[in-house]
Amino acid sequence: MEKKTLTLHLAEPWYSMIANGTKDEEYREIKPHWIARLIDNPSAFYLKRAMGKELDVKSFTHAIIVKGYPKNNDPHIEREIESITIGKPKKGLCPDDFLDKDYFIIKFK
Numbered sequence: 615m616e617k618k619t620l621t622l623h624l625a626e627p628w629y630s631m632i633a634n635g636t637k638d639e640e641y642r643e644i645k646p647h648w649i650a651r652l653i654d655n656p657s658a659f660y661l662k663r664a665m666g667k668e669l670d671v672k673s674f675t676h677a678i679i680v681k682g683y684p685k686n687n688d689p690h691i692e693r694e695i696e697s698i699t700i701g702k703p704k705k706g707l708c709p710d711d712f713l714d715k716d717y718f719i720i721k722f723k
Contacts, residue, residue, distance in 0.1 A: 620651070620674040620695065621687070622720070629681040631707070632722070633691050640677070641703045641717040648718055652698055663700070671698045677720060693722040 622640055624632070631637035642648040649656045654670035662669055680690040699719050703712045 615675060617676055618672075618674050619676045619678055619692075620720070621678045621680060623680045623683055625682060628708075629679065632679055632693065637707050639704070639707065639719050639721045640679070641708050641712060641719060643717060644700065652718055669700070674698065677722065696721045696723045 622642075624640070628637065628640070632640070642652070646656075649659050652672055652674075653659050654672055659669065674695050677693050677695055678687065678690050679693060680687045697719075699721070700716050701719050702715070703717055703719070705713060708717075
């Protein structure tokens with residue numbers, strides 16, 4: 615299978631938690647920017663979601679996780695992606711104000 619990479623920029627402490635293995639997933643808001651980046655058919659996203667149908671998630675295989683927004687994307691780490699779904703984040707792996715809302719969950723192997 616061809617490697618297909620998604621780039622994610624993270625601040626501390628989330629970057630270090632992924633780097634040291636204590637965080638195995640990353641969260642992104644369900645907004646037009648991330649819908650366009652993560653979903654194959656963004657125009658059908660809300661309708662499919664409202665109908666409870668399976669979402670057409672792009673087939674990313676790996677994530678490049680970059681600390682902040684440096685000019686050359688260093689420092690960074692690479693993780694293999696297990697799945698991209700929608701759900702509630704886990705306490706301790708995100709800011710507490712994320713806990714009541716659904717997010718894209720990018721799960722790493």
